Amino acid sequence: MNDTIHQPVIYLDHAATSFPKPxxxxxxxxxxxxxxxxxxxxxxxxxxxxxxxxxxxxxxxxxxxxxxxxxxxxxxxxxxxxxxxxxxxxxxxxxxxxxxxxxxxxxxxxxxxxxxxxxxxxxxxxxxxxxxxxxxxxxxxxxxxxxxxxxxxxxxxxxxxxxxxxxxxxxxxxxxxxxxxxxxxxxxxxxxxxxxxxxxxxxxxxxxxxxxxxxxxxxxxxxxxxxxxxxxxxxxxxxxxxxxxxxxxxxxxxxxxxxxxxxxxxxxxxxxxxxGVSVIGHHEWLLTQYAIEQLSAVRGLRLLGPQLGEPRTGIVSFILESIDPSALAFRLDREYGIAVRAGYHCTPLAHQSANTTLSGAVRSSFGYDTTKKDVEALVDAVRHIASSV
Amino acid sequence: MNTFVMAFDSSQQALRAEMLLEQKAIVFEMIPTPSEITAGCALSLSFSAQEVDRIIEIVKAEHIEIRGVFRSNPSSASGDSSFEQWV
Missing domain, CATH: 3.40.640.10 (Type I PLP-dependent aspartate aminotransferase-like (Major domain))
Incomplete structure (x- = not known):
């Protein structure tokens, strides 16, 4: 079996590990x-x-x-x-x-x-x-x-x-x-x-x-x-x-x-x-702000974590009420080539705090290489999936 | 002639000392620690008598831990150089 990934991947799983490396x-x-x-x-x-x-x-x-x-x-x-x-x-x-x-x-x-x-x-x-x-x-x-x-x-x-x-x-x-x-x-x-x-x-x-x-x-x-x-x-x-x-x-x-x-x-x-660490952090924050603005307009989508405008690292987690997070992450990967992470993210207590214990959530996370276009692709895909279920 | 040996318990600390001495253009040589000082696999720096004080000062200022500074004594009875602890 050939495990090489031929399809270009939009990698939005930097909180798990950064990719690609310099x-x-x-x-x-x-x-x-x-x-x-x-x-x-x-x-x-x-x-x-x-x-x-x-x-x-x-x-x-x-x-x-x-x-x-x-x-x-x-x-x-x-x-x-x-x-x-x-x-x-x-x-x-x-x-x-x-x-x-x-x-x-x-x-x-x-x-x-x-x-x-x-x-x-x-x-x-x-x-x-x-x-x-x-x-x-x-x-x-x-x-x-x-x-x-x-x-x-x-x-x-x-x-x-x-x-x-x-x-x-x-x-x-x-x-x-x-x-x-x-x-x-x-x-x-x-x-x-x-x-x-x-x-x-x-x-x-x-x-x-x-x-x-x-x-x-x-x-x-x-x-x-x-x-x-x-x-x-x-x-x-x-x-x-x-x-x-x-x-x-x-x-x-x-x-x-x-x-x-x-x-x-x-x-x-x-x-x-x-x-510069601050430059990287600011780049990631701007991407999260764009993602939050866009994703909050998707019907049935709930965002987790700090409000728009508040400090945060490059992580935007969310749930769509109409689809299981693991199914959403699976579709993002297989149909759109977007790599995100679903589930508990090894932090069950945080899910308890976020009231997502039963479902887990989808986590998108950005790095210095992530572009606004990558985030747009995520938002478009989520919007598309949300309207199709 | 390099008659002094500064021995380290940690090779990482020895390499830190090496970098600092190089930055200050001090002449020294990195050598395996003579087994008479310790049979472990640590590193040492050897240097001449005129650098002793300056090197000790640098190492202290940077909180580098050393096993000790030793002076070689080539005129020992066995014919090999032996070491006496200096610091």
Missing amino acids: ESVLQAMQHSMREEAANPGRGGHKMAIAAGRVLMRTRLELSSLFGVSNPSDIAFMPNTTAALNQGIQGCLQPGDHVVTTMMEHNSVRRPLEYMRKKYQVDVDYVTVDEAGQIDLSELRKLCSRKTRLIVCNHSSNLLGSILPIQEIAEIAQSVGAWLLVDAAQSAGSIPVDVKALGIDMLAFPGHKGLLGPQGTGGLYISPSLDLEPLIYGGTGSQSEEVDQPSVRPDRYEAGTPNTVGIAGLGAGVRYIKDI
Whole structure:
């Protein structure tokens, strides 16, 4: 069977992973694979050192992107989920209390619920309104002296809403809790400065807004936070010691890293820095505004998330009352060549907040490569399908 | 002559130091850490006595963690160079 896609695809699934990647990302990966993909940190030969430099250069790019002063405080992870697990499981002790929100991805909810069952960690969920915002006073009320961690997304992967991280960080600080931010939907689309925002841990993907390949991501860990590693093993350092090294980033990077992917990630970060994160975010926002204006005129269509004119990332989710979201997404793909995502988007609680628990929703999500013409094609197709059922 | 060795526990930190020293046009060499210092697979920088203070200052300012700075002593009894910890 030939799996090659011949039909041109209008790719509107950037919230899942960005596509296509910049040419420079492909070139960096090919260069790494062909010329210098030895095992970094293992052995002192020239190619191993060259591979190590690839990691360090990408770490430096990420540091300047996120306002991190010491690149060793960023650990590479295979994805945001791994980074969130490291952050959550690494900082909690039995009996600790955590506050999170009702619109977190399963990559936050599931590790928290695991910690609740296994270690009697107490977890509270702040309610979320239909626009994807939380009441900060409710968050404050839920916090106590036992609260060790507040964990929340920067932007919802269903609604595109943006949380006030700085205000949440102030609450965390006032109760002596750490703040872990899931930047899966914001990294590369909203400027993130960990110091200015007061973020203690930042989990980010490499393959979404940073335009790197899948299998890349990372976790920023504040130097004042000594996380217990999640993965133990070889680091190429302090090999004579039984215990995991205390030195960063080795402490959190056991096992051979994804050198080729990280080479691509470095090129992706350079690409978005050349354009400017704010410029990318504004482009995506303009597309969402156009989509909302046009889609809101479609009869029987309900839009989720922030109102027109409000800040949001490049995500527009909706339901058509006359057709099941998965059937709508299927028709958009097969009949119109438009790639969107239907279902729960790994965030059942957010669907509860948006009153879409029974149906799920269709999510369209835009990237820097998305054009107004692409969004027009989506709107035309949705309008056409709506009038035909 | 490069008589000093700065050893790192993390090769990533060694490479960070390398970049900073290159930016400042300091002369040094990257070498595998002599097994007398540690038998692990870490990296070290070797440099001359006149650069010691400047390099230590740079590494401290950038919060780079080092295992230590060692001075080689070529006149040891065995004939091989041996190392004494300097910092």
